[in-house]
Amino acid sequence: MINNKIKSALLIIICIFCFGQKLIAQKTTKPNVIAYYTGNRTVIDSFPIEKISHLIYSFAHLKGDSINIHSAKDSALITRMVGLKKRNPDLKVMIALGGWGGCAPCSEVFSRADGRKTFAKTTKSVLDFFKADGIDLDWEYPAVVGHPGHKYQEADKQNFTELVRELRKSLGKKAEISFAAGGTKNCLDSCFEWDKVMPLVNRVNLMSYDLVSGYATTSGHHTPLYSTPQQQQLSADYGIKAMLAYGVPANKIALGAAFYARVFQNTTDANNGLYQPTKFLKGVASKSFKTEFTEANGYKYFWDDVAKAPYYYNAQNKQLVTFDDAKSIAYKTKYVINQKLNGIMFWELTEDSYSNGLLDEIDKATKP
Numbered sequence: 001m002i003n004n005k006i007k008s009a010l011l012i013i014i015c016i017f018c019f020g021q022k023l024i025a026q027k028t029t030k031p032n033v034i035a036y037y038t039g040n041r042t043v044i045d046s047f048p049i050e051k052i053s054h055l056i057y058s059f060a061h062l063k064g065d066s067i068n069i070h071s072a073k074d075s076a077l078i079t080r081m082v083g084l085k086k087r088n089p090d091l092k093v094m095i096a097l098g099g100w101g102g103c104a105p106c107s108e109v110f111s112r113a114d115g116r117k118t119f120a121k122t123t124k125s126v127l128d129f130f131k132a133d134g135i136d137l138d139w140e141y142p143a144v145v146g147h148p149g150h151k152y153q154e155a156d157k158q159n160f161t162e163l164v165r166e167l168r169k170s171l172g173k174k175a176e177i178s179f180a181a182g183g184t185k186n187c188l189d190s191c192f193e194w195d196k197v198m199p200l201v202n203r204v205n206l207m208s209y210d211l212v213s214g215y216a217t218t219s220g221h222h223t224p225l226y227s228t229p230q231q232q233q234l235s236a237d238y239g240i241k242a243m244l245a246y247g248v249p250a251n252k253i254a255l256g257a258a259f260y261a262r263v264f265q266n267t268t269d270a271n272n273g274l275y276q277p278t279k280f281l282k283g284v285a286s287k288s289f290k291t292e293f294t295e296a297n298g299y300k301y302f303w304d305d306v307a308k309a310p311y312y313y314n315a316q317n318k319q320l321v322t323f324d325d326a327k328s329i330a331y332k333t334k335y336v337i338n339q340k341l342n343g344i345m346f347w348e349l350t351e352d353s354y355s356n357g358l359l360d361e362i363d364k365a366t367k368p
Contacts, residue, residue, distance in 0.1 A: 032343025039350035041080040046354045051363040059099040065118035096136040107151040120170035134176030183208040183239040194246040205345040208236035209258035219278035222322045223258040224307035254345040261323035273313035273320035285351035326361045333365035
């Protein structure tokens with residue numbers, strides 16, 4: 001017979017165990033914060049690297065079938081980036097291939113087994129040399145039209161899978177592999193074999209920005225969190241739901257944010273500039289917003305509560321400015337947490353302020 005004291009002790013132990021398990025279940029995993037970087041090595045130290053989980057050098061390109069780092073300056077930058085692990089021991093440093101305008105030979109090279117094999121082999125050599133943690137594939141875009149004049153073909157979709165398969169074989173299980181995906185329906189539907197490629201990678205970085213691009217003839221939000229009646233298939237939420245419908249695990253999706261504005265020149269002065277005939281003018285870094293888009297310069301701030309997106313409109317010169325700010329960044333970060341996504345990614349760190357910038361807003365939003 002077990003006496004009452006022993007029974008009570010066992011009951012207390014069981015209660016403590018159950019309570020502990022409940023706390024573990026309720027614990028929220030902090031999302032990854034993934035920064036692309038195109039600046040120089042003398043500036044990188046000035047940013048709050050402790051608030052970043054992944055820092056991505058942008059960009060390496062192809063030289064023949066091999067990955068290529070352009071210059072001694074680029075090599076010095078990657079070395080400096082890896083050195084930042086002294087400040088942030090958990091930091092992952094990755095090397096991105098391609099970018100807009102930077103993947104002209106990708107379709108041809110990656111259509112060949114020997115091309116994919118050489119690329120994977122040289123990628124391993126480069127990562128080992130720099131002691132970097134992985135590669136990010138920014139091929140814009142497999143199987144659909146991207147940069148004007150760049151070759152693309154239907155077979156790119158399958159060849160992309162074979163490329164990732166060859167990379168995983170060469171790099172092993174520990175190296176990180178990610179890729180950037182265009183946020184438009186065309187790319188989400190046609191660029192990737194989601195069911196085959198996602199088990200091989202750590203994450204997909206959804207480019208939920210430039211959704212109203214430099215080729216647009218109608219103005220709109222370039223990086224909204226949610227769709228609007230006028231912009232139904234161009235938002236972060238639309239892209240993420242599309243990927244989830246294709247079976248992409250939520251914990252392998254990083255939502256994209258923009259650390260820059262797109263400025264459009266409209267031809268009419270209606271609806272405070274939204275959804276009007278337009279042409280793209282320029283991009284502006286977030287660190288310049290406070291000095292460039294002022295009331296004195298004719299800009300008025302608006303907030304679209306459906307899209308959860310800000311914009312400026314200048315009625316004097318009919319210019320619409322679409323961007324992310326502290327408020328929209330907070331909404332995006334909370335969305336990542338609530339949807340249990342892999343993290344939030346942004347283009348790009350060089351365009352942020354050294355302090356009190358958008359990266360700081362992401363960091364605040366990840367805190368309880």
